[in-house]
Amino acid sequence: MPAYRAVLFDFFGTLTRAVRRGPAHAGIAQLLGCDPATLVEVLDRSYHARARGRYGSAEETLRWVATEAGAHPSDRTLRAAAAARREAIWADTTLRTAAVPTLRALRRRGLRTALVSDCTHELPDVLPRLPLHTLLDARVLSVEMGICKPDPGMFLAAAALVGARPEQCLYIGDGGSRELTGAEAVGMTAVRLRAPDLAGHLTFNPDTAWSGSDITDLADTIGLVDRVLEPA
Known part of the structure; x- marks a missing residue:
């Protein structure tokens, strides 16, 4: 297998804590x-x-x-x-404590980072307010693309934007919108974030049959990169 060149992240429930509609x-x-x-x-x-x-x-x-x-x-x-x-x-929207440190650590290792998110019109306005905004090399948002995960176009667009082949991409997500099977279908390595707070997460069309790899903390992404494959 080729070395990872990029790590792609879902947003809601992955870079953020579980989402629930507030008052x-x-x-x-x-x-x-x-x-x-x-x-x-x-x-x-x-x-x-x-x-x-x-x-x-x-x-x-x-x-x-x-x-x-x-x-x-x-x-x-x-x-x-x-x-x-x-x-x-x-x-x-509350970022996970590990979100910014994880993105910084990946960039120090020379990896590119991207956001791949199903979202409505509000997220493009919210993103620039967040400290992780400048740590992302690319973003692929469904409301801007006109398609949603698991459409292959979402994942392939992200890979192209970070200059990597799909098989050189690690995808991290909580499993909403069948994103994990979608990422795998185009040749990416997909890993589910199964954090404890996600039990009450607002999600649609989840990957209920997912049987691949899991992590329980977003910071474990660094271990995957360091242990499984040496970054390019």
Whole structure:
């Protein structure tokens, strides 16, 4: 096997701690004029369509969501709700303690790093606020690509951006969106992060049949690189 040249990471639940919708989301429902439980139901069933950007911009998407939930907010209300949703996603996002040190350690070893994430319009706005933003050589976001994991295009685009062949890439993820089997299908080495906090993680289309390698701490990524293969 060739040496690793890059390590690719999922975002939610991998570089971050488990994600749960915080109290701010109920306020967004109130702002839009719809029932909070109905809003959550619409958000859940439309996740991958929204993550592909199917309904347009952030505000256009929120208008679609509100209509599905039985509300008809004004343009001004939509703008306010879209801003509130960005802040709610920000509030729900807590980096793992090991995220920044792990990325720094990989870069010291000469490896390239990339983010491969299914996400809605809010993540591209949130990322620049995070200290790991400058430690990523590339990002492949579903809402910008128009596809979601496990589509091979997500993984192949990331490999191309970091200048590596798929078999030279290590992929780390919690298993949402069947990302592990998706990464393996294009020739990458995939490893699941099975951290204790992920028991309550908000996830969609998980890799329930995954039987490959696991780690329990994001920092164990360094051990995989050092022990299994010498970096190029």
